Amino acid sequence: MAAHASQAKHASLWREAVLLREYPQLDGDRAVDVVVVGGGITGLTTALLLARQGRSVCLLEHNRIGTGTTGHTTGKVTSQHHLTYARISKTHGSDGARTYAMAMEAAKEQVAGFVEEGIDCDFRRRAAYIYATSAAERKLLDAETRAARQAGLPAVFDEDVPLPFPTLGGMRFDNQAEFHAGRYLAGLTRLATEAGVEIFEHTRGTDVDEDDHGCVVHTPHGRIQAKHVVVATLMPFLDRGGLFARAFASRSYVLTARVDSGLPGASLMSAGSPMHSIRSVPYDGGELLMVVGQGHHAGSSKAQPARYDQLGEFIQQHWNVTSFEHRWSAQDYSSDDGVPYIGRVNLRSKRVYVATGFKKWGLTAGTLAGMLITDAIRGRDNPWASLFSTTRVKPLAEAPKFLAENGRVAARMLGDRVLSLRQPEISDLLPGEGGIVNSCGQKVAGYRDDDGTLYAVSSRCTHLGCQVAWNAAERSWDCPCHASRFTVDGEILNGPATRPLPPRPTP
Numbered sequence: 001m002a003a004h005a006s007q008a009k010h011a012s013l014w015r016e017a018v019l020l021r022e023y024p025q026l027d028g029d030r031a032v033d034v035v036v037v038g039g040g041i042t043g044l045t046t047a048l049l050l051a052r053q054g055r056s057v058c059l060l061e062h063n064r065i066g067t068g069t070t071g072h073t074t075g076k077v078t079s080q081h082h083l084t085y086a087r088i089s090k091t092h093g094s095d096g097a098r099t100y101a102m103a104m105e106a107a108k109e110q111v112a113g114f115v116e117e118g119i120d121c122d123f124r125r126r127a128a129y130i131y132a133t134s135a136a137e138r139k140l141l142d143a144e145t146r147a148a149r150q151a152g153l154p155a156v157f158d159e160d161v162p163l164p165f166p167t168l169g170g171m172r173f174d175n176q177a178e179f180h181a182g183r184y185l186a187g188l189t190r191l192a193t194e195a196g197v198e199i200f201e202h203t204r205g206t207d208v209d210e211d212d213h214g215c216v217v218h219t220p221h222g223r224i225q226a227k228h229v230v231v232a233t234l235m236p237f238l239d240r241g242g243l244f245a246r247a248f249a250s251r252s253y254v255l256t257a258r259v260d261s262g263l264p265g266a267s268l269m270s271a272g273s274p275m276h277s278i279r280s281v282p283y284d285g286g287e288l289l290m291v292v293g294q295g296h297h298a299g300s301s302k303a304q305p306a307r308y309d310q311l312g313e314f315i316q317q318h319w320n321v322t323s324f325e326h327r328w329s330a331q332d333y334s335s336d337d338g339v340p341y342i343g344r345v346n347l348r349s350k351r352v353y354v355a356t357g358f359k360k361w362g363l364t365a366g367t368l369a370g371m372l373i374t375d376a377i378r379g380r381d382n383p384w385a386s387l388f389s390t391t392r393v394k395p396l397a398e399a400p401k402f403l404a405e406n407g408r409v410a411a412r413m414l415g416d417r418v419l420s421l422r423q424p425e426i427s428d429l430l431p432g433e434g435g436i437v438n439s440c441g442q443k444v445a446g447y448r449d450d451d452g453t454l455y456a457v458s459s460r461c462t463h464l465g466c467q468v469a470w471n472a473a474e475r476s477w478d479c480p481c482h483a484s485r486f487t488v489d490g491e492i493l494n495g496p497a498t499r500p501l502p503p504r505p506t507p
């Protein structure tokens with residue numbers, strides 16, 4: 001029987017068999033120098049670097065360490081961020097592109113440095129390629145290669161791309177890297193706790209107060225006083241820098257497969273659409289092929305199981321697949337001008353830092369965030385900081401795209417309020433189906449599980465009130481406005497929401 005994507009385990013490879021110690025829930029008030037909120041690569045790197053500078057640090061994670069996007073990534077550690085350098089040269093000038101390149105190279109080497117301290121995570125040096133399959137894409141890559149070289153990167157155009165299907169060549173960076181994201185995070189967690197970081201899991205940061213003397217982080221389990229707070233939650237839950245309107249989330253789908261030949265000995269990504277990111281991963285004494293693609297806006301009706309099938313079809317067109325092993329999907333935010341936001345939450349704040357907008361390159365960008373925020377808290381000037389500043393002036397060239405994105409969110413907010421007159425009844429839902437329906441006279445987000453049990457929760461996102469949308473691929477409620485996600489019984493999967501969807505009655 002031919003292999004099919006739906007036969008793959010619905011779970012991230014990075015979270016399989018990685019033994020992370022469980023950390024306690026916060027229990028009562030305390031005081032430290034720095035509170036870091038978020039236990040992904042950004043939060044853990046920041047906490048570790050600050051603790052090594054002698055700061056007392058505690059890290060809060062609302063779920064378990066590594067359950068966010070870092071636990072669902074592709075694991076490429078590179079300064080090659082798709083078609084970035086030509087764009088940044090236009091919007092931030094050649095100095096901006098050079099700064100971006102130097103900063104991301106330094107972040108990559110910071111990861112390598114932590115690995116050298118004894119993190120066993122299959123870290124390996126690889127060439128990274130962006131490949132073309134049309135003349136138009138090749139032209140884009142010519143421009144990107146020139147821009148990357150001008151930015152000081154080792155970019156070359158290579159006619160031979162190590163893929164089992166024809167291409168029109170690709171831009172190659174040597175000396176890039178890949179790792180096992182789960183084992184890297186486990187190692188980073190160990191280094192952080194050895195440096196004195198206290199970790200509290202199942203502890204959600206819900207608010208941060210700041211005055212001239214310090215900050216207070218609120219959680220349901222106690223308050224923590226601190227001199228500084230770092231919000232490293234993929235998208236900050238504090239709406240103080242207008243970041244909700246300046247970064248937009250998209251989801252992508254990941255499949256791993258056993259193939260009989262043609263595993264790439266490099267990291268690869270297509271220049272155009274449909275976008276595919278490709279690598280191989282050491283697994284179980286052999287190697288799996290990993291392919292990522294099928295991206296779309298978070299909260300879109302495109303979130304269907306067919307996304308996995310289509311990705312599987314792409315793989316089967318080019319490789320002989322013995323079995324599909326893992327499938328998962330995840331999301332990340334892109335900033336309006338293509339440069340991550342890293343720094344103080346707004347111009348008035350002196351003590352609260354955020355990091356977001358990594359556009360699916362946060363293994364380097366999140367590591368960089370840890371480096372920049374640590375310098376800022378230490379009072380050390382960093383020449384790269386201003387490019388990434390959250391309060392930078394937005395380049396005009398990017399304004400139309402930014403306005404279009406905000407128009408989409410505004411339309412959702414308005415449309416969700418107007419188009420609410422006719423919904424089906426919750427009892428009409430088939431097993432495994434979810435939808436905005438009527439239940440006991442109320443409009444709800446309803447779901448019927450495979451055993452027939454009905455679930456109903458409020459259909460209004462607890463962040464800013466948009467109507468959530470059914471994600472049929474993951475069986476979750478996803479918000480199209482700023483990408484909060486909830487389980488079928490309303491628990492938070494992804495922020496910026498900090499409150500669950502309240503339950504509603506079912507018949």
Ligand SMILES: Cc1cc2nc3c(=O)[nH]c(=O)nc-3n(C[C@H](O)[C@H](O)[C@H](O)COP(=O)(O)OP(=O)(O)OC[C@H]3O[C@@H](n4cnc5c(N)ncnc54)[C@H](O)[C@@H]3O)c2cc1C
Nearest residue numbers: 038040041042062068069070073074076205360361362363
């Ligand atoms: C499919 C996919 C593939 C990718 N591949 C690559 C790649 O190959 N290379 C690369 O560089 N980047 C890649 N990225 C991007 C990269 O994985 C992310 O940018 C990066 O992992 C983000 O790390 P983070 O620590 O900022 O966020 P996360 O890893 O999401 O961590 C944030 C943590 O904060 C917690 N949290 C949220 N809200 C709260 C709260 N209120 N209180 C307490 N805790 C909270 C969450 O539970 C989570 O654990 C990819 C992204 C996707 C979606």
Ligand code: FES
Nearest residue numbers: 461463464479482
């Ligand atoms: S995430 Fe902002 S309204 Fe839902």
